Amino acid sequence: MHKFPVNEEFALKPTAPKIAGSGVIVGGDKVICAYDLVEQMEYLYVRVVKAKELPAKDVTGSCDPYVEVKLGNYKGVTKHFEKKSNPEWNLVFAFSQDQLQASSVEVVVKDKDVVLDDFIGGISFGLVDIPRRVPPDSPLAPQWYKLEDKKGEKLKKGEIMLALWKGTQADEAFSDAWHSDAAAVGSDGISRIRGKIYISPRLWYLRVNIIQCQDLIISDKSRPPEVCVKVVLGNQALKTKISPVKSANPAWNEDLVFVVAEPFEEPLVITVEDRVSSNKDEILGKCLMLLNSVPRRLDNKPVGAKWHNLEKHFVEGEKKEIKFASKIHMRISLDGGYHVLDESTYYSSDHRPTSKLLWKSSIGILELGVISATGLSTMKTKDGRGTSDAYCVAKYGPKWIRTRTIIDSTSPRWNEQYTWEVFDPCTVITIGVFDNGHLQGGGKDGCIGKVRIRLSTLETERVYTHSYPLVVLKPSGVKKMGEVQLAVRFSCTSYLNMLHKYTHPLLPKMHYVHPLSVTQLDILRHQAIQIVSIRLGRAEPPLKKEVIEYMLDVGSHIWSVRKAKANFMRIMNVMGGVLAIGKWFDQICHWKNPLTTILIHILFVILVLYPELIFPTLFLYLFFIGIWRYRWKPRHPPHMDIRLSHADAVGPDELDEEFDTFPTSKGSALVRMRYDRLRSIGGRIQTVIGDLAMQGERFQSLLSWRDPRASALFVAFCLFAAIVLYVTPFQIVALLAGLYVLRHPKLRSKVPSYGTNFFKRLPAKSDCML
Structure with missing residues (x-):
């Protein structure tokens, strides 16, 4: 098999x-410590809770207090309160001990002034005397401390409530703390740089089956009506075709x-329209429904259809009539048996149906450092x-995580660890690195690069620690944007359940019983991404739209000469194995190696005389190949492959086409139309070529041990098949196989067979492509 040369710059x-990724042995049992996939970072935490009875400093007899926490060259500042002697801040400051150059920490209360802030009082603590806290110990109780003047004498009035302790990033206060490296960020922007966890909204497919209308009132009865139904849900709008029954009782x-x-926030609006002219539609009736009243369907049983009253649409100034008897017959359901796709099915992070009632138990835990x-x-x-100002985002299933932003650094250290439940090993986690654009005028967040890791290529209970290149394709060519260091561990709770997953359909049953068309899936995926972007953009801090679209590969289906070449080379790489077999057979025929040729002749004669040995020999041969190749199974997770993506051999004209707008801005209207049509057709061809390459790569992965569990299952099957076919007469095997292939349709299931499910779960190289 041909292998692309490795460019060390883009290598894993x-x-x-x-880190303590291997765990700690306690009493003979392996105990996984919290935050054992990242390096431990020591912090000094200072919680400023509140103050009371602060002395007045202004001529008005009040004060505008705020607190400064100083530790060497680092200083954290709270917001100030106007004219308040008993303020409450409840803010935590975190100082990294790797950068400490002082022996004490000072907490100073000041009065905000126009020219020069007045000193109210302060207090100092020696770092040696500050206690250490290790979770799961309870949080340290804050205490009242008397404020001191500049000479160190206690003030008559004025106290501050504080708590100081030493800890690590495993402390509960870590995520909401104001870190010393973000001291330059104001109090208004501190929330935009904190790490958070986001949960995608639960998405449903809403199916509206328009059956017919009854007793429509047509204004112009001299012509046959051309009636259609328009359904609007938020920013989504779809129309039926014009009914072939051109009467007051149309059907669709x-x-x-x-x-x-x-939660369902927007109503469903159904409008019946009559096409009066080419650019004018007359509204014949409207119907509004709340989605909370719509029945939820979990299987392939249809929901009962109902008649709904249509409300007449009145023009302003028109006299309203109460009587209106038009109706519409519809079947509406929320389909929870589907998995609503937002990611590409080639590297999806979740395959579960929408309804939680159909979920199975988890098979393991995914941990990311x-x-x-x-x-x-x-x-x-x-x-x-x-x-x-870099931060990381990781997406697996409905759970998104965002690390804190490291300010002003091209070598940030996050050392944050996150956990996900795993329900299917044939899924992919995506990790992206971004530049926070909020800190400079609220601009867009810049995309630095991303990494995809397929779980089925990981060995269970093993900690993978690698530095992944962050690669992006720009109009000037492929560029390495840096490296991100990750630690990944996939822990399995039930090995048998995980192996059993390989025989299940990749998607829920409804995708096969009531399949959606390719065009529908493209439109629905676009709508799902928009909904997720809007919902996560309303969180605090918001996960911006450009981040979500980059993580979910929006626009990846657009035509690209580079991708077409890359997929073609994938096919040629797969076909290289077939060509190698052909060359080897040609060498046998031409007696290039006489000993091998004689052995092949002997084997051929034996198989002709004893045909029942053909299949046992074949499967036994595949078994030995699989065992032989076990020594060369991959030892690291997959990563972006520049040569596989054909990113290093693309020309400037092809890059200009790939980064061109859609529709194009190159030339006249006629050229634009033809160019867009070519790109649209090319995009479909590119997808077909990619699908063909993916099937061949799945065949290759059977014995490549890229997915160690799948290869183990296949090797075990080969051994079992070799034994069974040896002890079973060949005629019986052929008869049973023929009867199974020709079985009656009533004996066939609409769900794919075990072999098909197993094959579709095999890893291709699509998740390694840029």
Whole structure:
């Protein structure tokens, strides 16, 4: 098999961070510590709770207090309160002990003034005397401390409530703390740089089956009406075709499918329209429904259809009539038996149906340690020099995580660890690195790069620590934007349940019983991404739209000469194995190696005389090949492959086409129309070529041990098949196989067979492509 040469710049590099990823042995049992996939970072935490009876400093007899926490060159500042002597802040400051150059920490209360802030009082603590807290110990109780003047004498009035302790990033206060490296960020922007966890809204497919209308009132009875039904849900709008029954009782029996998210906030608006002219539609009636009243369907049983009254549409100034007898016959359901796709099915992070009633128990735990990044490209300019404010986002299933933003650093250290439940091993986690654009005028967040890791390629209970190259394709060509260091562990709770998953359909049953068309899936996926973007954009801090679209590969289906070439080369790489067999057989025929040729002749004669040995020999041969190749199974997770993506051999004209707008802005209207049509057709061809390449790569992965569990299952099946076919007469095997292939349709299931399910779960190289 042909292998692309490795460019060391874009290669995956093993690392050796100081982590406790292997666990700790306690009493003979393995105990996994909290935050054992990242390096431990020591912090000094200072919680400023409140103050009371602060002395007045202004001529008005009041004060505008705020607190400064100073530790060497680092200083944290709370917001100030106007004219308040008993303020409450309840804010935690975190100082990294790796950068401490002082022996004490000072807490100073000041009065905000126009010219010079007045000193109210302060207190100092020696770092040696500050206690250490290790979770799951309870949080340290804050205490009241008397404020001191500049000479160190206690004030008559004025106290502050504080809590000081030493801890690590495993402390509960870590995520909401104001870190010392973010001291330059104001109190208004501190929430935009904190790490958070987001949950995508639960998405449903809403199916509206328009059957017919009854007793429509047509204004112009001299012509046959051309009636259609328009259904609007938020920013989604779909129309039926014009009814072939051109009367007051039109019929359609047409399905319209929408994506909706819980909680259901928007009503469903059904409008019956008559096409009066080419650019004018007359509204014949309207119907409004709340989605909370719509029945939820979990299986393939149809929901009962109902008649709904249509309300007459009145023009302003028209006299309203109470009587209106028009009706519409519809079947509406929320289909929870589907998995609402937002990611590509080639590297989806979740395959479960929408309804939780159909969920199975989890098979394991995925743990991700986001350790650090090195050599990040500068994304902005600050004080005349390039810099980046980097943070990471990881998406698996409905759970998104966002690390805290490291200010002004091209080598940030996060050392944050996150956990997900795993329900299917044939899924992919995506990790992206971004530049926070909020800190400079609220601009867009810059995309630095991303990594995809397929869980089925990981060995269970093993900690993978690697540095992944962050690669992006720009109009100037492929570029490495830095490296991100990750630690990944996939722990399995039930190995048998996980192996059993390989025989299940990849998607829920409804996708096979009532399949959606490719066009429908494209439209619904676009709507699902828009809904997720809007919902997560309303969180605090918001997960921006450009981040979500980059993580979910929006626009990846657009035509690209580079992708077409890459998929063609994938096919040629797969076909290389077939060509190699052909060359080997040609060498046998031409007696290039006489000993091998004689052995092949002997084997051929034996198989002709004893045909029952053909299949046992074949499967036994595959068994030995699988065992032989076990030594060369991959030892690291997959990563972006530049040569596989054909990103390093693309020309400037092809890059200009790939980064061109859609529709194109190159030339006249006629050229634009033809160009867009070519790109649209090419996109379909590109998908077909990619699908063909994926099937061949799945065949290759049977014995490549890229997915160790799938290869183990296949090797075991080969051994079992070899034994069974040996002891079973060949005629009986052929008869049973023929009868099974020709079985009656009533004996066939609409769900794919075990072999098909197993094959579709095999890993292709699509998740390694840029």
